[in-house]
Amino acid sequence: MIKEIREPLIFEISAAGKRASELPQLDVPAKKDLLAGVPLRREIDDFPEVSETEITRHFTRLSTKNYCVDMGIYPLGSCTMKYNPKINERLAAHPAFAASHPLASADLVQGSLEVLKKLEGCLCEIAGMDAFTLQPAAGAHGELTGMMLIRRALEARGDARKYVLIPDSAHGTNPSSAHICGYTVKEIKSNEKGTIDLASLEQEMTEEVAALMVTNPNTLGVFESDICRIAEIVHAKGGFVYMDGANLNALTGVVRPGDMGIDVMHINLHKTFSTPHGGGGPGSGPVGVKKELVPFLPVPVIVEKGGRYTLDFDRPGSIGRVRAYFGNFGVIVRALCYILTLGPKGVREIAEFAVLNANYIRKSLEGEFYLKYPTASMHECVFSDKFQKEFGVTNLDISKRLIDFGMHPPTMSFPLIVHGALMIEPTETESRRDLDMFIDAMKAIAKEAKENPEILHAAPHVTYVSRLDEVAAAKFPVLRWEKKA
Amino acid sequence: MYPNDFRYTKDHEWIKVEGDEAVVGITDFAQNQLGDIIYVELPAVGKELAAHQSLGVVESVKSVSDVYAPVPGVVTAVNEALAQTADLLNKDPHGQGWIIRIRMKDQKAVDGLLKAGDYEKFLEGLEH
Amino acid sequence: MSYLSLSAKDKVEMLARVGAASVDDLFCCIPEAVRFKRPLDLPAAQSELELVRTIDTVGAKNAYGHHLSFLGGGAYDHFIPTVVDYLSSRGEFVSPYTPYQPEVSQGTLQLIFEFQTLICQLTGLDIANDSLYDGSTGAAEAVLMAHRVTSRDKVIVARSLHPQYREVVRTYIKNLGIEAVEVGFGPDGRIDAAELKRVLDDKTAAVVCQSPNFFGVVEDIRALSDAAHGVKALSVAVVAEALSLALFEAPGKLGADIVTGEGQSFGLPVSFGGPYLGFMACKKEFLRQMPGRITGQTVDKEGRRGFVLTLSTREQHIRRERATSNICSNQALCALRATIFMETLGKQGLREMAWQNAQKAAYAADKLAAIQGVKRKFTGPLFNEFVIELRKPWPAVDAALRAKGIVGGYGLEPEYPGIGSSAVVCVTELRTKDEIDRLARTLQEVLS
CATH class of the missing domain: 3.40.640.10 (Type I PLP-dependent aspartate aminotransferase-like (Major domain))
Incomplete structure (x- = not known):
């Protein structure tokens, strides 16, 4: 990732007369009075006008600002983020x-x-x-x-x-x-x-x-x-x-x-x-x-x-x-x-390996993070931030810090019966190496929570943007681009 | 912190009696738990409320909470200012952040609610 | 073949760490009595090469592709610039989840913000959501939204709304005590204004009308909106052919309160009906009743612009049973394709494409109507579809056309009993003059 790429909105790089696509000439005789009396629009106000080069650069740059399964572990509990075969x-x-x-x-x-x-x-x-x-x-x-x-x-x-x-x-x-x-x-x-x-x-x-x-x-x-x-x-x-x-x-x-x-x-x-x-x-x-x-x-x-x-x-x-x-x-x-x-055997292996991977993570992180329900885990395990709360660190801090380690955070918004949930689902397609990297990162974060909670509060540190102001977003909604008056 | 002339509920509403009417809002504890309040859904004036009926909803970025009528009554006014500045609930929950006025059906119902000291004790219990 | 990444050694070591003697041990919490004991009865595993052959063989059974087709009816065959496929197949767009972690999802969030803006520009309304499943569920969601906004229990639905959309609306509302009253159409193919007037009353939550409608006829949105507003009902415009928005005055500028529809025309193949792209836009005052996700602009701690999912308290993950809709996912990848498509075509290109559709359809309509035994069914203005009425029964004509390699249109009689032998014919920019002439020639042969 090149941290400093700032990609404007397409509307901000648009200029009159540019286009990225041409159609063949109309091959039927054009009717002049077509749709007479029907309200037509003269043009689509402020619709973008850019070249194909600009389109390609725009979306390629935007793509670099996303984390994805093709890049690494995406342990969102309940979402089953497994590999997508090409x-x-x-x-x-x-x-x-x-x-x-x-x-x-x-x-x-x-x-x-x-x-x-x-x-x-x-x-x-x-x-x-x-x-x-x-x-x-x-x-x-x-x-x-x-x-x-x-x-x-x-x-x-x-x-x-x-x-x-x-x-x-x-x-x-x-x-x-x-x-x-x-x-x-x-x-x-x-x-x-x-x-x-x-x-x-x-x-x-x-x-x-x-x-x-x-x-x-x-x-x-x-x-x-x-x-x-x-x-x-x-x-x-x-x-x-x-x-x-x-x-x-x-x-x-x-x-x-x-x-x-x-x-x-x-x-x-x-x-x-x-x-x-x-x-x-x-x-x-x-x-x-x-x-x-x-x-x-x-x-x-x-x-x-x-x-x-x-x-x-x-x-x-x-x-x-x-x-x-x-x-x-x-x-x-x-x-x-x-x-x-996959066939019959492969379909069964989905469950076998999904459950093995989840239990491997659970066993490796037990003690580092609080497990509210000690009941046996299947394909995911739900820890919470209870141990880290002592140091003023929440599941949000832990999640954001995980981004600095190059990984996607687990699910935090539910289940509602676990406060400060960290719901982890590795899926069956993860390699041992990726699982171990995740476990090591979580352990490192648990250590940081005790020793240097500040670094967690300020995380993530490596992304294009830092934590965003969600209160302002909801309070003063800006839901579309508009041309400056 | 909690005015002595108010009464309180365990759902963290306050009520202040003014003649046969009363003003209702949410407590400082409640606003603190909710965090930044974004939006308040208010009832229509004239709406009849049973005790413990939801009178509206208070929303933060990632939560919604019902506000309940502490006593039965009819809504006589709502705090229109909240439509634009919902954060009055954060800034001044016991004053400018009032939510509705009601004409009480049964004034005695207020006596069953918590006094300031009891509410504070109740809160202490919650924190452990 | 599988996509697992653990070696045999990994498996042994991991089981040891977990403290399980075998993989079966991991499932000890499942009662023995319900465990599945035999191998699954599924086809044997296939290698990539075998799979390609299998799918090629199945695909070859679709004879449709060998025909010259004039089918529309909510699924339109349009040109898709190469950049749409190229850019939308990047793994960074295909393989992330919903952008719940905005710091690592700015790509998706920004493009969705652009999508919302483009939809607002096209519909002439203030706000748009991140997408819905498709046009049919969009229509149903709009009805539920109007019901919430007005607290009224009756909706008026034009019979010229896509028959499958109408069915979906009926399915959605029948458990909620909402009544749908259908209004027919006049000789021009537009909604019957007199009948509409008769059924409109102060119990009406919304007037739901499609434009261009299922017959390809452009409705008078201004008149419909005025009629709806006359009883304080909402005007809901459904757009099954999104490309039409590039040519006709935006429904929002003509009084529509909610515009919802199908965005498949913007860079999505017809793909046997899905995945498609529902869109929805509305006036600002209805924001809190809008279903689906919404992306908003904000700033980070350093004051840099960024985008987040916002106003989530409307949604099921927070409001649970009182949410504006049960929808959880959206059609982000389809919205991406539509965004790339709209931005590539751009201000001039999109309008040009729409204009060519209208011209070609008009040419085809004239050409077909000149054939003995064929006439235009409706007199109203059209976009890229029109209805022809035939002297001979449509099923026979259709079969004869197909025998000559042409799918000439979609017969209306099954869904509009009494409409006579008629079919809706669609002509997009992809149909050449030669192809239209071939249709006309062949139809003439078939009818003579």
């Missing part, structure tokens, strides 16, 4: 798929439909579910779809119900998705092991409760060992168990949600199946269901018969569409390619 990028852009139109009749896009159906099949096998829809565009979108499926199934029984139970350790999308589906959220307290408290669940699980949303392993990286009992309690009252599959990376080939009483779940293809996060998206959140919920899946459903694929729109029970067309197809191609590359 061949999958190439194949997702395959001209046969990139050019295939979502409104073309099914017989012209058999290849695209085959990709969708193949991935549905792989996900059913990995998750132990009976059917999948690939329409949801992200994990939260999948949660909403799953909640809608449950609601429709209950309505079909004549009883939509009122509440959804969610553990206090859950990610914020869970309560939000339940709410947007018209449910009222009731929180379930975690016990001292960091898992769902069966007594509280039994008490809260009434015949007014539509579903329990559970993340397993949960956001503490702890497996809900009582999951079968939990499902029994919910089912006994006629409710459904929804599983947030954000942490499926810990389970592939080892245990299947469908075998432990889960009725409906989503999978984040951008986590478990290695599709790139792209700086925030696109994701993809396929939803898997057990037989009872199949009639309610979004339309259309892809039907395969003798190697031919057709679209079934005639599904009167369906919740309807949750997104136009077929979902984030390009992401789906990448996920399928990943599964095809």
